[in-house]
Amino acid sequence: MSKLPLQFLKTPLLLSILVLVSLAFQVISQNVNTEKTILLNLKQQLGNPPSIQSWNSSSSPCDWPEVICVEGTVAGLELDDKNITETIPATVCDLKYLTYLNLSWNYIPGGFPKVLYDCTKLDYLDLSQNYFVGPIPDDIDKLSSLKHIHLEGNNFTGSIPPRIGNLTELQTLYLHQNQFNGTFPKEIGKLSNLEELALAFNEFVPSSIHVEFGQLKKLKLLWMRLANLIGEIPESLSNLSSLEHLDLVGNDLEGKIPDGLFLLKNLTYLYLFQNKLSGEIPQRVETLNLTDIDLAMNQLNGSIPEDFGKLKKLQLLSLFENHLSGEVPPSIGLLPALTAFKVFTNNLSGVLPPKMGLYSRLEEFDVSTNQFRGQLPENLCAGGVLKGVVASENRLSGQVPQSLGNCNSLHSVQLYSNNFSGEIPAGIWTVFNMTYLRLSPIPPGVSSWEKLVVFKASNNLFSGEIPAEITSLPYLSNLLLDGNQFSGQLPSKITSWKSLTSLNLSRNNLSGQIPNAFGSLPDLLYLDLSQNHFSGEIPPEFDQLKLIFLNLSSNRLSGKIPDQFDNLAYDNSFLNNSKLCAVNPVLNLPDCYTKLRDSKKLPSKTLALVLVFTVTIFLVTIIVSLFMVRDYQRKKAKRDLAAWKLTSFQRLDFTEANILASLTENNLIGSGGSGKVYRIASNRAGDFVAVKRIWNNDKMDHKLEKEFAAEVQILGTIRHANIVKLLCCISSESSKLLVYEYMENQSLDRWLHGRNRSSSMGTSSVYHSVLDWPTRFQIAIGAAQGLCYMHHDCSTPIIHRDVKSSNILLDSEFQARIADFGLAKMLVKQGEAHTMSAVAGSFGYIAPEYAYTTRVNEKIDVYSFGVVLLELATGREPNSGDEHTSLAEWAWQQFGQGKPVVDCLDQEIKEPCFLQQMTTVFNLGLICTHSLPSTRPSMKDVSEILRRCSPDGNGEKKTGAEFDVAPLLGNVTRLSI
Template sequence: MESISQLLFLLVVFIQLYIIAAVTDIGDAAVLIALKTEYKNFPPSWLGSDPCGNGWVGIKCTDSRVTSITLPSMGLEGQVFGDIPSLTELQTLDLSYNKGLTGSLPESIGNLRKLTNLNLVGCGFTGPIPDTIGNLQQLAILSLNSNNFEGQIPPSIGNLSNLYWLDLADNQLVGSIPVSDGTTLGLDKLVHTKHFHLGKNKLSGEIPEQIFSSNMTLVHVLFDSNELNGPIPSTLGLVESLQVIRFDNNSLSGSVPSNLSNLANLQELSLSNNKLNGSLPSLIGMSNLNTLDLSNNSFSTSLIPTWVSSLSSLTTLRMESNNLQGQVPVDLFKLPNLQTMGLKGNQLNGSLDIIKGFSNQLSLIDLQNNEITEFNGIEGSEIQIILAGNPICEETGATKTYCVVPQSNFTSLYTTPPNSCSRGKCSSDKVSSPTCRCAYPYTGILSFRAILFSDLGNKTIYEALQTNLTQFFLSNGLPVDSVSLNSFNRTGVSTIAFIFSNQSYKPPSNLYGPYFFLGDPYNHFSDTKNSKKSTTSIIIGAAVGGSILLLLSLFAGVYAFRQKKKAERATLESNPFAHWDVKKSSGSIPQLKGARCFSFEELKKYTNNFLETNDIGSGGYGKVYRGTLPNGELVAIKRAQQGSSQGGLEFKTEIELLSRVHHKNVVGLLGFCFERGEQMLIYEYIPNGSLYDTLSGKSGIKLDWTRRLKIALGAARGVAYLHELANPPIIHRDIKSSNILLDQRLTAKVADFGLSKLISDSEKGHVTTQVKGTLGYLDPEYYMTQQLTEKSDVYSFGVLFLELVTGRRPIEGGKYIVREVRMAMDKTKDLYSLRQILDPAIVDASLKGLEKFVDLAMSCVEESGVDRPTMGEVVKEIENIMQIAGINPNVESATSSSSYEEASKGSTLHPYSDESFAYSGTFPVSKV
């Protein structure tokens, strides 16, 4: 019992240490650690308990979550799939070519809703494919071939609308091919799928008519070697994108649909070894057909069809055992690309006449067991002619070469001669030879499901494939065909295997067609280490950690204090918030998503020691400096002054919010600095200052009516993004002209998120909070109720819009702009009788849509929030107004050098002026 208690204590300590220091999400790490204990032969680099942080082979992470597991050909062994379905951020799972992985797929695999690639090729999985696989709606590649899966094909696969590759071949699947019937789904719903690979199973029943349709994009339909019966559906002829059809080795009956001739892109049609009957329709429309195999059927056609001689792309013709009669047409030998003609087991008779001409590609004519009585050709030519079992050989007892059946004659279109697959042996001191380029090669069988050539003894073809493969791997930086390597590491093998399992390598389709790869086990990894020693180290490390914590619990006084100080010093450099003061209204440590932490010394260098000439603005918060990064990029560095009225909370809010929002109409936060008592924010540099600078004339930029509408639209789009697309929604709480910045194209960017608030689901659209904001823009309903809502931002936007048309500040000379416009408006008169209070810079120009723009502004400043539009509705209305004014709302403003005028060439443009901070921050309610 004592030893058990100690183990439990060590386990608790280990978990606590992991929570403190790990990079990997604790749940994801637990799944992988469990796999490590359940599987044999896991990579030796799987050390420690932090897969992302410790760089485990085959594991890729994004933001602490495991997103990819690629471990093909690792020699893994285990009987369970594990708790992999708990990795809810997983996008790629490839365990291919690990024959030792057995067991079944759990129903919970449906939890991997972000999975795009599922590759389990060549493993030992059994049992049914769970119906929950239909939940993986992001799935693009589903490769479960070459396992021992049983049961039926789940109809739910029809729910995978993004599926590109479906490969369930070479399993033990039974039953019919599922199609939808109004209540269930089926494969007919996969209109975007390119590959149906269902061969080498035990599927039965008829091929449903509705499985094919004209809106499908199928390229390969491989239903070969099953137990399918009934007719070939005529709907097959509607799928014009098809390149390969393999229905061979089934029990199909009936006639071949005549509309198959419409498949002009088809390269292989294999219908051999069925029970098809009736006459053969003309396939003359198949202008790209390479391979035609109709062998072992019961067609009523007695002669070789004349249309066969018109298939100019044909390389292989096989019509064995089809009860064909008559003489072999002379024109057939002249097909320009024909390599192989297999016509054995028929009743062809008369003379075999090739002396009148034949294709220089022709290499084999197999006419065994026919009725040929005469041969007119050139004996000893390079064409292999087989006439054994014909009268010309039997009656005369001739010993001509064409009467002898070669021992290695062409017997199967899909079998490679052994001499083309020879493997040379290499010793460790001989890494390069004519037959071997690597002392410990990674090997496997590359199987082509539809070879579109037939001269399998031609070494040139294999040399071309080897060259193509080598070029592919070398161009992708993979260690293939490299004589400098003695062996591969696990990453190398895994990457090469992944190339095949993921179908990244595409062989020349005009020759090789679809393929699959079965990798051999690899036992010579160059990174294999003493895993026992490593495991012992881990145990020792955990024990030492447990001992330290035990001592801490016994000496909780002075020792705990000293340890805390030591930990603070150790993490100061790595943790920019090691001294974040949670007691000074700054809340918990910020949670950031991508913002970079700059050191004080870096920013000091980028600003030339915060030189005064780089001071581009100041206010209640502090100063803003222009800086130049090492890559030449300009940045704006907002440096808080000591004792700033905006403290840690505002600093934290701004970096948290801006690090998680990305929109062209929201200012971009590049990073921050939080050391030496400094609080600095690093933004993208906005060269043309704020909208306030421009309306006040300080920037020197003149804004016409068109540009003002575009600025209004851009700013509205930015805040609509915060309200409607950010998760959770963000209320800016300080919309005003000094917080709308203008870049070099006068694109509006919303800035300054120091007062912003997140709205969680529990707060139902509003949050009760202390009133903060800027005089003149503040929502009166928010002021009265202290309930902040998204409509509070809408009110501020209404004030901003009135500021745009009048050029006046919200409160000027004791007058409030909302009240002034409301009192002056007369909708019965031109421009609502507002000409006297409009900005003089636009009053003499064409102001199409101004009345509707004022209507929009006034609807935004309604006293009750429920009467105001949403920001999404504001965006749509501005777009409508721009179209009325003849302005395309989706065209950006022109560049500053060509589209706007400067009042003064010497104007200094910057986003942070004194006025930018004039009304910012908090204020007592009594002063409103």
């Protein structure tokens, strides 16, 4: 037996096998070494990006994270988001077995990389989200092995070449979000294996959907949203037996919806909203897999199909803003999966399905602006997740369902302009999460509605006194009761209104004195008490307010106006009050001293005696005080200084003693809800710092403590040119100071809106001129880069939660800095929503879903920044769209009504050479303020769009005259609340 191995080795067959195995190992080893050399050369040709530093000569390529190996051979490269800025070198195709190449989300310039034609085995190519320009080459079919091609998010132009139809192996073709301005070919219909086709967000020449697309039997996704489609939807699409997702939103399609679409067995998502489709909705429906039907914003007529009641998987039914008539089929109220039912602004009538919500978990219910009669369904909140009930402007009657009073998930109730009778359910006033209400009465029970943020009841017929209970709402930020018939005096105890920013009580019959307590509202920015019957003096406590807007006109006020309002920023604030005067009149008001001299003149001898006595007392007091207090002050200064702790984040040219000694009223430049801000000179001549002081009391407020900790945690660790620099923090047990770099040009809102309001980190002595467009655009880019860094480049993503123009500060060169992180939160995981205990931020900038759910992610900052972009483009304030809308709502109304963008732009700076760039910023502001968070771009996309618009951008950039984001404007939903 011991000789068996030797005899066995002598057999010719085994020897041959061993030789072959040995040779195979040698070939594999040589191949690995060859591929390593290729990859290291590739790394060098790509500019040695730091993101792939793991590629080195001491390890195997198959161990590198970005390399995919199959049986020891390089088969794929995952090079997405690696900050690659070089063109693709031909070296990549030296990898003879390369089948997979992903270079998405980089900064690769140039035209389509024809060097890839030599990658003969390539079946997956992803070049999306780069800077590629020019046309797709006519000979694209040389990549004959391709099964998946992703070219979306680039700047490809021209037409899609017909020879793309020769790539018969293609399964996915993603060409969306480019700059195609030619045509798309009918030859796409030859791609018999195609499963996903995306041509959305392109400005094709007006084109019909090719009949040949109906030949794509394996197609599951057809996405042509905002692709400049015209004509009718071809009947041939009814042959797409595998189709699951059809999205033709935001085009100019007309004619009838093909009956066959509702017969496709696999169709799940049908999005046809915002077109010009007419006729009736097909009545026969056999597509029982449908989960989403959105046919809103068309010109459809007729009735809602009875067969919709068969769709047991249906979650979204959106038919708003059409010409539908008739009744809602009762069977729709029985659908078990329905979560959103939106049919507002139609001609629907009859009784609403009485069992609506009973068998489903309904979240959204909007039937407003129709002709419904009868009662509101009793069981809308049976699933316990109902967020909004909007049934205003109908003919509904009877009592409001008692069940709504037990619906703790409610955020918004709008039932005005109906014929309801009886009392509103008592429980509705105690719903924990309520943030928006429009009804008819204002009951005393509103005091238990602790989470209310916005109370809007303008232009109704409310009468009587304003209930005192409304003053006890701690989170109320906007109270709008203008245009009613309220009378009597205002409640005098308003200490709970710490979050109030806007108060409008104009055009009522209110009387009596204005309460002194108004001066204690730390965040009040907008105050309108005009056209009432208020009398007496303006409370001197108004000097403590930092108002952007004040209107006390057409009352019966008398006496001296507070000194801070005696400037041209308030030239229309005191009209039609004949008994008001000013000490140093700048406005058109009488001189108070002239009146005083005319009414009271003291004899000269008496004045002389009073003067001598006063001077004597003053001198004696000074001498005694100097001797008694000197030693005490020295000891106290040392003791106080020892109680402070300085934590530095930068190299400082001052000490805590310098800062503490300068916290005087002479250096005070602003104040807000969490403290005061001082402008203090540093030890270096001509330099200043901004010091934010919070917690001025003995007992630390828990909310302010959290704000302080958040701001220090964030600003102490991040470094970015567009984020305000925190130099240090100085803290004691009872007071805490944040020391920032000083911004010479203060905040953006002061330059845009010309109000005499103290910035959080600037002075009040700047004389403002109109901010020209190049400067505004520079500010937009800088602020976007700061937010992009927070969202995408920090190790832990940061959500600001209070982005607004007053929190964008400007240095001496008008470079933007994001500031005021007291409300920011650091998320544990990027993209993961985080629930806040209460809505924070400033009205006019708050994303709609934030007010509904308090579920936050980066998209709430995108919404707020969109409002800032609209401010920059229009010059309007965030709450001044018109009398009843915010700026974002106003802008979307202009868009929805088809008004030219140029008419919305700031008339003071509108010049022909800037119009395209201004239009792009306006359109980008619209996209960012879309009501659907998923439709808003990321800050990375926003920053990139702005950068490409800049004529100073690097690389293959679009100029302002070439770049247009208007094609991205889709998904328009109802915005008025």
